[in-house]
Amino acid sequence: MNSLVNESLQTPLTETLGCKYPIIQTAMGWVSTAELVQASIEAGAFGFLAAAVMAPEECETAIKTIKQATDAPFGVNLHAFQADVGRLVDLCIDYEVAAISYGRAPDAKLIDRVRARGIHCVPTIGAGKHATRAVELGADLLVCQGGEGGGHTGTTPTWLLLSEVLDQDLGVPVIACGGFKDGRGLAAALVYGADGIAMGTRFLLTRESPTPMTTKSCYLSAEVTKIPVSSKLDGLPQRMILNAQLAALESSSGISMFVRALLNGWRYKKQMDRGLFELLASAWRMSRNTEGSFVQTMMAANAPMIIQRAMVDGVPEEGVLPSGQVAGLINDLPSCEALVQAIVTEATEAQARLSGLRGSISTDPTSIDAIPVPKEEDHAL
Numbered sequence: 001m002n003s004l005v006n007e008s009l010q011t012p013l014t015e016t017l018g019c020k021y022p023i024i025q026t027a028m029g030w031v032s033t034a035e036l037v038q039a040s041i042e043a044g045a046f047g048f049l050a051a052a053v054m055a056p057e058e059c060e061t062a063i064k065t066i067k068q069a070t071d072a073p074f075g076v077n078l079h080a081f082q083a084d085v086g087r088l089v090d091l092c093i094d095y096e097v098a099a100i101s102y103g104r105a106p107d108a109k110l111i112d113r114v115r116a117r118g119i120h121c122v123p124t125i126g127a128g129k130h131a132t133r134a135v136e137l138g139a140d141l142l143v144c145q146g147g148e149g150g151g152h153t154g155t156t157p158t159w160l161l162l163s164e165v166l167d168q169d170l171g172v173p174v175i176a177c178g179g180f181k182d183g184r185g186l187a188a189a190l191v192y193g194a195d196g197i198a199m200g201t202r203f204l205l206t207r208e209s210p211t212p213m214t215t216k217s218c219y220l221s222a223e224v225t226k227i228p229v230s231s232k233l234d235g236l237p238q239r240m241i242l243n244a245q246l247a248a249l250e251s252s253s254g255i256s257m258f259v260r261a262l263l264n265g266w267r268y269k270k271q272m273d274r275g276l277f278e279l280l281a282s283a284w285r286m287s288r289n290t291e292g293s294f295v296q297t298m299m300a301a302n303a304p305m306i307i308q309r310a311m312v313d314g315v316p317e318e319g320v321l322p323s324g325q326v327a328g329l330i331n332d333l334p335s336c337e338a339l340v341q342a343i344v345t346e347a348t349e350a351q352a353r354l355s356g357l358r359g360s361i362s363t364d365p366t367s368i369d370a371i372p373v374p375k376e377e378d379h380a381l
């Protein structure tokens with residue numbers, strides 16, 4: 001491991017979560033498995049296990065696998081509308097994980113219960129207006145995901161969201177998320193006033209991420225402008241790589257979506273050994289949190305199967321690929337260790353460039369004479 005010591009990389013994020021660097025590997029369904037979390041936390045980042053798509057038994061096995069491999073701290077990602085959310089929280093408490101992350105807020109009681117056991121709460125928000133409520137509910141850190149981020153996402157771009165949230169001065173560490181991939185981004189976020197960065201897509205594109213190579217290739221060849229947001233998959237805006245499946249979904253009418261939803265639901269039932277009733281029950285819980293129509297709710301119930309076709313089965317043309325726009329700028333698959341070390345080195349170099357720049361700015365007040373004062377007519381547009 002790189003012995004580089006850069007004290008500015010010790011931030012409230014590293015202090016609160018106990019990781020080495022102010023970098024979070026976010027939860028990604030069927031991607032942030034034990035294997036990826038272990039690799040990212042051993043590299044010095046803080047990793048979240050994507051338990052929102054796991055049954056409790058699967059989550060317990062993953063937690064045990066990580067704990068047996070390393071003492072480094074990590075967290076677990078949950079969804080408020082998950083069927084077994086209570087049992088997942090019990091696991092987090094029993095195994096003393098360092099943090100939970102969530103998007104749609106679980107109720108205040110659940111958050112209080114988790115925090116009472118010393119587990120940190122790390123919600124992700126996508127709009128400035130949600131920041132105060134998230135902190136009131138008990139956020140220990142706030143991940144602010146801008147619209148360019150992967151998976152479910154909002155419309156405010158990362159830097160604008162960050163500015164909006166930092167200006168509210170809410171008294172909790174703020175983490176920049178959406179579109180980050182390198183050390184320049186980390187340095188910029190720190191200079192901007194954030195306490196670190198969180199990355200999804202960049203960690204998906206590592207050697208240890210379990211995503212099949214056929215699917216990783218689609219991410220590596222994706223273009224920044226061809227990773228749009230669509231609400232057609234589950235009724236919520238989600239950023240995904242534009243492929244034939246997404247194009248077909250986008251152009252579907254209500255009836256063809258209903259038929260598609262039923263067929264997929266049936267296939268999902270057969271594959272996952274879960275009843276249609278169970279699928280619809282989880283869709284119903286979801287629909288109470290959204291304004292989705294019945295057909296969208298049906299789609300939401302089997303969205304996991306469509307995603308898994310790409311992310312687990314490795315048949316990207318028959319599935320959808322949630323992704324940040326940053327995939328358009330990534331064309332390598334480093335190990336997590338190499339990725340994190342490159343980010344640390346690059347951030348340190350960027351900071352050195354900045355202090356060099358600061359050193360070259362004259363503090364001599366007379367030097368202001370050298371700066372030409374614009375005439376009024378220069379301001380005319």
Ligand SMILES: Cc1cc2nc3c(=O)[nH]c(=O)nc-3n(C[C@H](O)[C@H](O)[C@H](O)COP(=O)(O)O)c2cc1C
Pocket residue numbers: 026027028029031050052053077102103124145148149150151152177178179180198199200201202204321322323324325326
């Ligand atoms: C393939 C994929 C799956 C995702 N699954 C989840 C998830 O299960 N839970 C969640 O809270 N966020 C999920 N997200 C969002 C990420 O955790 C993260 O917030 C986002 O990717 C950040 O933007 P970036 O990709 O530009 O770094 C997912 C994102 C991707 C790309």
